[in-house]
Amino acid sequence: MESFEGIVEFVAVAERGGFSSAARQLGCSTSHVSRQVARLEERIGCALLARSTRLVSLTENGSAYYQQCKELVVGLQQANEQVNQQQFNLNGTLRVSAAGGFAEQFVAPVLMVFAQQHPELTVDIDFNSRMVNFVEDGIDFAVRYGELTDSSLIARKLVSRPMMAVASPDYLKQYGEPKHPNHLKNHSCILSNNDHWFFNIDGIQESIKVSGRWRSNNSNAVVEACEQGLGIAYLPKSTFNDAIESDRLVAVLEPFWGKGASSWIVYQNRQFLPLRARLAIDYLIEHISGWGGS
Amino acid sequence: MESFEGIVEFVAVAERGGFSSAARQLGCSTSHVSRQVARLEERIGCALLARSTRLVSLTENGSAYYQQCKELVVGLQQANEQVNQQQFNLNGTLRVSAAGGFAEQFVAPVLMVFAQQHPELTVDIDFNSRMVNFVEDGIDFAVRYGELTDSSLIARKLVSRPMMAVASPDYLKQYGEPKHPNHLKNHSCILSNNDHWFFNIDGIQESIKVSGRWRSNNSNAVVEACEQGLGIAYLPKSTFNDAIESDRLVAVLEPFWGKGASSWIVYQNRQFLPLRARLAIDYLIEHISGWGGS
DNA sequence: CCCCATTATTGCTATATAGCAATAGTATTT
DNA sequence: AAATACTATTGCTATATAGCAATAATGGGG
Incomplete structure (x- = not known):
């Protein structure tokens, strides 16, 4: 040779x-x-x-x-x-894999602003929650929610999203208001991703098993079901912003709300991350972490 | 860098x-x-x-x-x-520096045949006897006569040229024939390159100092002067081929003639001699050394 | 689902190379 | 003419790299 x-x-x-x-x-x-x-x-x-x-x-x-x-x-x-x-040029395509309502509601708009500031970039957001293959799919980074499984990736916390439990006024009038998370076993709960809700009880995070007649992994569907009086919902606070403002839903169990799980940006542990990825990640952290998570 | x-x-x-x-x-x-x-x-x-x-x-x-x-x-x-x-192609220009009558008389014709056999070659022969700068002048090899001074070069012997002493019949009639090299101090000698002639006396090579009224470094001029009766000449035998054949000159001091000095091909001690140089050198040695030097 | 084969990375050792210094030759300066 | 400076080569030593082997991960086959 x-x-x-x-x-x-x-x-x-x-x-x-x-x-x-x-x-x-x-x-x-x-x-x-x-x-x-x-x-x-x-x-x-x-x-x-x-x-x-x-x-x-x-x-x-x-x-x-x-x-x-x-x-x-x-x-x-x-x-x-x-x-x-x-x-050192900002070019090419930023490829992002995003999962969850938070990514849809908050990450996407921020990335839109970022993209507007960098006209030479193409941004490609794939909304899905499957395991990402960074190498094969050429993904720059992913937005994920909850506990992470792949320790070989770098994870940077975007936001810890405080939780909120809500019910419709009609539901509470009919079934009474729960005064403690332990009472939830006597109530109808609207499930999202799993059937254990974490509450802060006397400074300790406790897992409460809940059940109900309705379940969906779409947060919009959860909000609608709650407004219809189908039960109590417990999701990140921001999910209910509109419903609370219009008095369609009211807060319950407020002293016990957990801090909730975090949303993360995850990417490959590798040298020489493309400039577009580094800048986008920094931009997201700067413009979302600073909100205090509301 | x-x-x-x-x-x-x-x-x-x-x-x-x-x-x-x-x-x-x-x-x-x-x-x-x-x-x-x-x-x-x-x-x-x-x-x-x-x-x-x-x-x-x-x-x-x-x-x-x-x-x-x-x-x-x-x-x-x-x-x-x-x-x-x-x-592995035979191309380019073969550059040769040649000195002395032998090179002119024997080397040039052989190289001419070599050049005819290799039409893609150019042969450039520079007849001079100055010190060759192989690197600066881009010389492939030189033809030199006598003792060599530069030990860093490679020298391959072309031919040892036996010597011959001659005089014209008229000269001998007038001044008598020298019977021993020692008698030369009483004779007029025609000098070429130096004033010491080497003879083989009782198996030993001895240096005899000679003098005369005529000197030239051109062998043709030496032959002419000798034919005119100006003295005794002592040069490589081949120099006098024509004059002897036509009885214009006769041999003297035959038992004492030396083997004479050698003609050499000299070239740089370096790796990867161009093919043209290697072939030409081999060709010369093959076609001249084999003559036995007459 | 388990086992095997293949992959890429990295610690460690053997080997090749980079640099220092000695040497020889030559050009320039005194 | 002699001394000095600069050049290229090469012996020798310190250093970087190539290869071996161990390790972890993954894809394919049974």
């Missing part, structure tokens, strides 16, 4: 007319340059330079070879400059 | 889709390929490959960089092929 070894040194000697001058230009020792060129000549079985003490000149073969090697060196410089420029 | 390190490995990984396959192609270890690519990424500050266990793909930057590096690798292959082809 071909090797580029000695090419840079040979070109430098040819251009500078000597090993010592070439070594100074390359910032290495004269003996290194001497040996690299000698090895190159040995590898290609041809004298490239004619030498006497204090004098070096190109042979006929060396002249021709130099022209070609010079193009290789220039080509490498251009390749490196271009990859360097690309590295 | 730019470095080509890792380029070959990176291109191989990109094309084969994995480090192990690339290592097999390159005939090296997987760990070497892994490290070379990692070092390349570190040097250019950019991820070229996205990796998971058992899977490698090019990043956006890596894709662009690969295209350029592929051209570099192809360019290197072409450069090496071309220099290899040149190496």
